[in-house]
Amino acid sequence: MAQLSTSVCLLTGLLGLLLIVPVLMAQTPASMCTPLKTLNDSLSHRRRYMKHNFPINYTIRVHQKEIFKLSNIRRMRLNVEGTDDLILQRLWFQVNQGVLKKIIRVLPERHPSRSYTAELERRFKDAEGVFVQSHPSEVFQQELPETIQDIWDQLTEETDMVLESSWRFVFPKSLLDNLCHTMYCLFSECFSSKDAQQDYCGISHWRKGRKKDLQPES
Structure with missing residues (x-):
């Protein structure tokens, strides 16, 4: 009887793993x-x-880990074992929610960019909500690679x-350039052209006179 119970538990665990792996x-x-x-709109x-609504050379203070660029994604994909796109997407949301909060924090109530940034944050949160709902809860309970966990903790x-x-x-x-470019890289399926695949993760892509925001295919 004990053997049967053990077999059932193992089978249940295996089935659960098989359900999660395709999601990952x-x-x-x-x-x-x-x-x-x-x-993106x-x-x-x-x-x-x-830019135009801020003084020339105006900067804000952010954590060094919130400067999240295409080069960071490339390094983690190459050097951090166990890193996949889902983990990087989770990190992307974690990084940029902090970035948007810091931008809003420095804007006075009547600043001309205040309402824009607040709307941007709302749309970001909407995307994050859909992201969470699109995956089983078990996915977000998976242990992160040590390097990613260290960034998360910081x-x-x-x-x-x-x-x-x-x-x-x-x-x-x-900061918003980084948010946009890395979004295209990590969620490229949503922005790929119908005519040709673009390497949105390549830095050279954004240097070909296309630094102005790309519009997604309708």
């Missing part, structure tokens, strides 16, 4: 594309609201506990 290997769920494209106005550390050397001063538009 799957491409971006189709349900993610609508909120991400809506977010807002990001297309970032030059006006994050991002969620209390502000007064962060070492002074960990802070950086960055242009607001640069």
Whole structure:
């Protein structure tokens, strides 16, 4: 009887693993594309609201781990064992929710970019909500690779506990450029052209006179 019980438990665990593995290997769920494209619509106005409405050379203070670029994604894919796109997508949401909060925090109530940034944050949260709903809860309980977990821990550390050397001063538009470029890279299925595949993860792609925001295919 004990053997039967053990066999049932093993079989149940195996079935659960088989259900999770395809999710981890799957491409971006189709349900993610609508909120991400809506977010991208807002990001297309970032030059006006994050550059023209700020003093020249204005910067804000962010954690060094919140400067999340295409080069960071490339290094983690190459050097961090166990890293897949789903883990990087989770990290992308964690990083950029902090970035948006910090931008809003420095904007006075009547600043011309305040309402824009608040709307951008709402759309970002909508996309995050769909992201969570698109995957079984077990996925978010999986242990992260040590390097990713370390970044996660630093991002969620209390502000007064962060070492002074960990802070950086960055242009607001640069932060939103990073958010946009890495979004295209990690959720490329939502933005791929019908005519040709684009290497949105390649830095050279964004240097070919296409630094202005790309519009997703309708």
